[in-house]
Amino acid sequence: MNGANAGRWAAVEEFADRASDRLNAILIRETRRALNGKLFAIVFSVLLAICVGACLIIGWSEAGEEGLGWMVFRVLFLCFSGVAFMGLPSIISSMVQGEIREKTFELLCITNVTPARIIWGELWTAAGLFLLMASGIAPFMAFSYLLGGVDVRTIATGMGFIFLMSILLSLFATVAAVVPGREIASKLAVVLFALGAWGAASSLVMPSYWVPLVDMWDEPQTPWILLALLGTYLSLGGIFFTVGMARIGFAAANRSGPIRLAVLVHLAVISTIAWFGELPQAWATLIIYQHSVLFLLGMACVGEEEELTCRQSRKGRLARRLGPIWSLFLPGASRGMAFVTLAGIITAGVTTLGLLNAHAIDTEWLAWPWITLAYLVVYFGASSALCRLLPARWRTPLLRRAGVLLVFFVFLMIPLFVAVTTGASLARNPLLTVSHPILFLANLWDYSVQDWVSATLLLVTLAGVVFVLRLPSFIRGIRVGWKGPTS
């Protein structure tokens, strides 16, 4: 290399170094580690090999009605989504787990990097690695476009869906990785929470599989549905993010604010969708309604704090001066419970009005006892799971939680009951973990007297057991929730 070239190269290096100061430090570190290590190279090579293989095989076959490009695109879409949904979160998860194993998280926690920046760093890394992999698959996507049968908008939408889902799954992988692996109960909690989250996230996966199958842009509701999905996506991301922060921060303050903010976003989405007329079989409302169960019960677990540091107490005193509405967003005795109660009332009202407004009439009736049972299980199961994932400092004591959760459950049943009386049908989304068993149970329901009696007996017995075991907690919880914000 001559002197001029060396000078230019040094200038480029200097520029890159200065530019990197603006980036998240975790992103830089993880990208370096990924490029220095073998795992990313293996995933990338496998992806390229699959793409080449798929293109060669399809190249030998005859084009169908949709065109050869369409077939190539669908195969590429499937391969890439598989790698992005599984490979990328695995890489992120292994990096985070390695950090826990080597106890390097502690070293990070004494620097100026906050838990939020650590998670942002992991997400930026996921995004960066996604772009690297997308750049590898881009020539094949261009090849499918040149073959004909698929337009740029469909390719861009498909890649967008994969990107968002990949980031969300990477976020979940980060959260799951920071849960202590030694405790079996914690592992179980991760699985339970993942199942609940999958119920919500699957509605995002579903459209991503639709993209290559239908031209969704012809549907008039598409922008609204995309908006609803984005809101749901952000809410779910908010929950994961907050749980991750809680796990990573050692002596961190209770930051239930992001979860409460996620709930507000979620309520806004429900309101938007609920007032949108002629919903096809009310699926959007019901899916989002189903998600609201997950979010709101999740939020109930992080409303209260067992011990406050001097600084948090000072903030609490400041917030109380600002008034009861502001203080709802801060940790402290009863405020989280009051927030849950208020959010429950609003959700119940908006969803009921939405169901009435949406004219989602069908002949298929909902089998309410089974739905009640299913929601009861999801409701308390996911609540306990999420609570388990949180460090002790963040958990709402069970005494307070149980009663308010029960009250909130009643709020959720009201719109469902309205849905039954107006004849709304349940969304037939086979990917939804929650709706699938409900549909299975609904099909067993034949409206006989025996069915009603057995279901009612089952419910009453279950409720009786729960009440006997937790009666004082329920009473105390209801009283605390009912009293609203306190000092």
Next chain:
Amino acid sequence: MEVDRLERRFGDFVAVDRISFGFRAGDIFGFVGPNGAGKTTTMRILATLDAPTTGDARVNGVSVVDYPDEIRSSIGFMPDHLSVYTNLYVEEYLDFFARTYGLSGRRRREAVQSVMDFTELHSLRRKMCDTLSKGMRQRLGLARTLIHDPKVLILDEPASGLDPRARIEFRALLEELSRRGKGILISSHILTELSEICNVVAIIERGKLLTCGAIEEIRKNLRRHSVIRIGFLDRIEEAHKKVMLYPGVQAVRVAGKELEVEFVGDEAARAALLKNLVQGGLPVVQFAGHEQNLEDIFMEVTKGQVQ
């Protein structure tokens, strides 16, 4: 750094029980105690990795409880385990931590170069962190601790597992840091080593602070008499009787042809004792004072209780 009635409870278990101590810039403060005494818990609180149940600690008057974010730039913490990243070069590792402390541009590059020079890691800059030897990893850990030029260093068992050479080199680095005005809090099980480099020590057991101060001061407080070893050619029985009757002698033990004498008195009194023995015709072949070292103090102060 001032630690003020620091307490940490885990349920009913009291890990740290209202301890108070302090040290200044340039001090090397030894933190000594048996396993499970609460040393690491205290250090973690001071490093803002944990919060106390009650009490506080301040660096230059700033509370570690109320302002942990502000305090982190003044503190460098080196835990007892050697944490490194896989698939990362030594230079990249230090560069990353420089970034996490908010250093940017030339300042970051200079900081990385400076700590690599100080810890003599320059030749290993393109070596993967996880392939370093224990001694080199310890140096890397110290380099990471110094990257943001903190005023206070908290080092938890930094010399454990090091070979003698690496230990001596590491000690030299600490002495140099002390000369540069850093306040160093160091815990170690190797008490002889601590006594050589620390000017102040605190002994902790079962979460309670048993004693704190300069080693000489603690020694004076603990025991007002010194131990003298006197060797004789023969006539040990006669010597024993004579020494027992001498003013200031507290106790005498016979060990072969030697007497171990616990004696209250200054150097002049010791000289007078020697003169008395020689004038009495006893064949003295050895007369040596034995000072209490940190190990003796530790054994005397602690009761060997663990929690």
